[in-house]
Amino acid sequence: MDVVIIGTGGLAREFCTWFEDSITICGFSTKNTDEFSKFNLPGHLLPPDMTPEMAGTSNAVIAVGAPAMKETLYHFYTQRGFKFPRLVHTTSLVGKRVSLQEGCVVAPKVIIGPNTTLGRCTYINFGTTIAHDVKIDDFCQINPASCINGSISIGKRCTIGSHTSILQGVSVSNDVVTAVGSVIFSNVRSSGTMIGNPAKKMLLSVSGTIEKNSPPNA
Structure with missing residues (x-):
């Protein structure tokens, strides 16, 4: 399964570590571009306003720890055509x-x-x-x-x-x-x-x- 990860903080990097052998990580969407290069994360660096076409997949994982932000991101990316696998x-x-x-x-x-x-x-x-x-x-x-x-x-x-x-x-x-x-x-x-x-x-x-x-x- 191809997946894009929303976030580059500690939770996102943990998720990458746990699941990178079972999914294909197409990239990370974040405003914190420094973290993407600092931690040598896989895939492409994608902007916060990405679309499924830009990401190369419609599957997204919200790897952000703050619950209110999770909800905001869920509604934003749902409207942009993303799905959220289990x-x-x-x-x-x-x-x-x-x-x-x-x-x-x-x-x-x-x-x-x-x-x-x-x-x-x-x-x-x-x-x-x-x-x-x-x-x-x-x-x-x-x-x-x-x-x-x-x-x-x-x-x-x-x-x-x-x-x-x-x-x-x-x-x-x-x-x-x-x-x-x-x-x-x-x-x-x-x-x-x-x-x-x-x-x-x-x-x-x-x-x-x-x-x-x-x-x-x-």
């Missing part, structure tokens, strides 16, 4: 009755349990475990070695920090960020950044300092 690394295990929506990427050594749904352009990074009956909505970024237990619901545009653990049955709202190593014991009902064990919502005080004083179910 890609699962050969070292990952995907259970029965798992639904991967367009643009999903599953990096190496991920385990996904049965009856799980991953939304559009959601990226599951390496070493993550996802148990049974999980729903992760569109444009999420699940970072390395996260542990997402059974019957969990995660909303749109969430960033789950590396080594985050989410307990079974928990629901996480849209636009939530979890800090590295956070443990989510109860529902997160509104957007914000969760940090700690047990995780609490970060608040900015009048003085500008960060406080962790929101209760669970924030």
